[in-house]
Amino acid sequence: MDAPETPTDGLNIVVCIKQVPDSAQIRVHPVTNTIMRQGVPTIINPYDLFALEEAMRLRDQYGGQVTVLCMGPPMAEDALRRALGLGADKAVLITDRRFAGSDTLATSFALATALTRLGADHPVDIVFTGKQTIDGDTAQVGPGIASRLELNQLTYVSAIDTLDQGKGEIVVRRRAEGGVQVLKSKLPCLITMLEGSNEIRRGSVADMLRAARAELTVWSAEEAGVEDVMMCGLRGSPTVVKRVFAPSARDEQAEMVTVEGKQPAQIGDAIIDLIFAAQPKLEADLSAALN
Amino acid sequence: MAAQPPNKKPAGRAGMKKELPEKFRSYKHVWVFVELERGKVHPVSWELMGEGRKLADKLGVDLAGVVLGPKSDETRQAIKETYHYGADVCYICEDPALADYRNEPYTRALTDLVNTHQPEIMLLGATTLGRDLAGSVATTLKTGLTADSTELDVDDEKSLAATRPTFGGTLLCTIHTLNFRPQMATVRPRVMAMPEPDRSRSGRMVWHSLKMDEADIVTKVLEYVADATTDDANLAYADIVVAGGMGLRVPENFRLVTRLADVLGGEYGCSRPVVQKGWLPADRQIGQTGNTIRPRLYIAAGISGAIQHRVGVEGADLIVAINTDPAAKIFEFAHMGVVADALTVLPALADAFERRLGRRAMAS
Known part of the structure; x- marks a missing residue:
């Protein structure tokens, strides 16, 4: 399938999104310790929505187009259509059985390869991702893409202060430990957006209608530009999951405070007696600290 | 190094050879990245030093700290403390370009150090700095990285076993990096206990120079706005x-x-x-x-x-x-x-x- 047309002027922005199970509804099978996926609705990774909104704001201000890129099973098309309904211009799904089992290194390889193809005619100016996903929580794929494509890496961005298209310069606010860095960098860059940095728009009726009918670009590994499939999926992943398990209960059972027939005040005293019996030093330290 | 004894069980995954490729067999020792930002070491670095010490002792190898920063009293203090918290060796790169954290020079310094001195395990704090850096370094080195580990151990085959929550925190999984080195992992602050420092400890210093000028570095820090502590x-x-x-x-x-x-x-x-x-x-x-x-x-x-x-x-x-x-x-x-x-x-x-x-x- 051909690559979507790229803008001749304005910004060429790509937002990488992931389709994830709605975490509030994940259940673990009590006996087999496997995830019960059936009937669990999928959503766009919530962190990615901040990236998408920021990308669309830049497009609205400076012109250009926003392409959403997703790696996943064919059903991940839903996530891309939702992104189109929110206002993204183009959508690309890279889907291939050989991507299955990718860890973060293999994922960044596949996405970076597709990004290279997307930038073949008109280079990509900015790649956006969410700060992390809610299912993997690694925050590693964004930096992985930046390293592979030698993009200037700007993570945990809470705001884009200025963008000078002529000079190709961008000034952003980046969350650091204990403060905020104001960084000046250059395009092309990769930005991972911090949660809460903007509010995702409601899609217009026109966008939703367009999304429902839009033809998505769907690429296999080869179509995305992958030359060596050994770099993809399980075989391209240096990490190996050896065991998935639920932690066992502590050996000692919790000491339970009985509440039957007690007034709230008595329950309070009973709990405190137990706490101070278990941690004798705590009572003296608390009294000393508070008086 | 001798080849793996033939009676070793193969890894549980088809096509994944357990035997470490020749080029990685010289990789040895445990490293902890000492996160020095704006003159202060993040406490997670010392927590990791305590954990790194246990891993190094189990493997019978050295524990090293990596200290990157500008030439300053604070950097020198960080080096001293790195030994106090358990390191045998310090790999040090002092350069004005390392004064504020930026991905480019930090990735360069740490990647070069790994390629030169070849550690088998490298641990970083899962802070905004540590995650930004670890993701770049692991990708540059094309090795495995396990984020937010909650438990670290070495198995019978001396491979790092990093346990972390998975599937949105509904289960735990244990992850290994079998065929690549170093085996990298990040750990969040406070997950590991803070070790008692031993102020009498000291160790070896290995110096490294950053092969990068400020003019080569694209990203500049215009300002740092400290959080209102209140x-x-x-x-x-x-x-x-x-x-x-x-x-x-x-x-x-x-x-x-x-x-x-x-x-x-x-x-x-x-x-x-x-x-x-x-x-x-x-x-x-x-x-x-x-x-x-x-x-x-x-x-x-x-x-x-x-x-x-x-x-x-x-x-x-x-x-x-x-x-x-x-x-x-x-x-x-x-x-x-x-x-x-x-x-x-x-x-x-x-x-x-x-x-x-x-x-x-x-x-x-």
Whole structure:
């Protein structure tokens, strides 16, 4: 399938999104310790929505187009259509059985390869991702893409202060430990957006209608530009999951405070007696600290 | 090095050879990245040093700290302390370009050091800095990286076993990097215990020069705006923490949590769904993707105790759980439990503590 047309002027922005199970509804099978996926609705990774909104704001201000890129099973098309309904211009799904089992290194390889193809005619100016996903929580794929494509890496961005298209310069606010860095960098860059940095728009009726009918670009590994499939999926992943398990209960059972027939005040005293019996030093330290 | 004995069991995965490729067999020793930002070492680096020491001793190898920073008294102090917290060796790169954290020069320095000195294991803190850096370095080196590990060990075959929550924190998994080196992992602050420093310890220094000029570095730091310390929730380091979950039913009921925290001079927090509902800001979240805490006393009210929450509180000396559901997971790892409504127990507990400690609650 051909690559979507790229803008001749304005910004060429790509937002990488992931389709994830709605975490509030994940259940673990009590006996087999496997995830019960059936009937669990999928959503766009919530962190990615901040990236998408920021990308669309830049497009609205400076012109250009926003392409959403997703790696996943064919059903991940839903996530891309939702992104189109929110206002993204183009959508690309890279889907291939050989991507299955990718860890973060293999994922960044596949996405970076597709990004290279997307930038073949008109280079990509900015790649956006969410700060992390809610299912993997690694925050590693964004930096992985930046390293592979030698993009200037700007993570945990809470705001884009200025963008000078002529000079190709961008000034952003980046969350650091204990403060905020104001960084000046250059395009092309990769930005991972911090949660809460903007509010995702409601899609217009026109966008939703367009999304429902839009033809998505769907690429296999080869179509995305992958030359060596050994770099993809399980075989391209240096990490190996050896065991998935639920932690066992502590050996000692919790000491339970009985509440039957007690007034709230008595329950309070009973709990405190137990706490101070278990941690004798705590009572003296608390009294000393508070008086 | 001798080849693997033939009687070793193959790895559990088809096509994955257990035997380490020749080029990685010289990789040896455990490294900890010492996170020095704006003159201060992040405490997670010393927590990792304690953990790195255990791994190095099990493997019978050295523990090294990597200190990157400008030439300054603070950098020299960080080097000294790196030995105090357990390192045998320090790999040091001092350069003005390393004064503020930026991905480019830090990735270059750390990648060059790894390629030159070849560690088998490298640990970093899962801070904004550590995650930004680890992701780049692991990709540049094309090796495996396990984020937010909650437990580290070496198996019988001397491979790093990094355990972390998976599937959104509903289960745990143990991850290995079999055929690549170094084996990299990040760990969140407070997950590992802070070791006692031994001020008499010292060690070897290995110097490295950054092969990069300021002119080669694209990204510039225009300004650093320090957070106003007054609003900071010092949750991770609090001695007493009281937290609430969805069992509190409505956001207004969090005043019961904050009142008890105030009475005890502690901090308050919440479970992940509370943040997802927008009832409290993300910096109050306790669990894998929020704060990991190690208080002397943790009181969890109306929290069910999902794995992602459990891994964030297991370092507490004493966990007291209040939940109406006797089958709630939290009772599997709490030390004390009360099967009752948090809305009744929290105020009763605050009143009882006030009586016991002879003090009225701070005005709040």
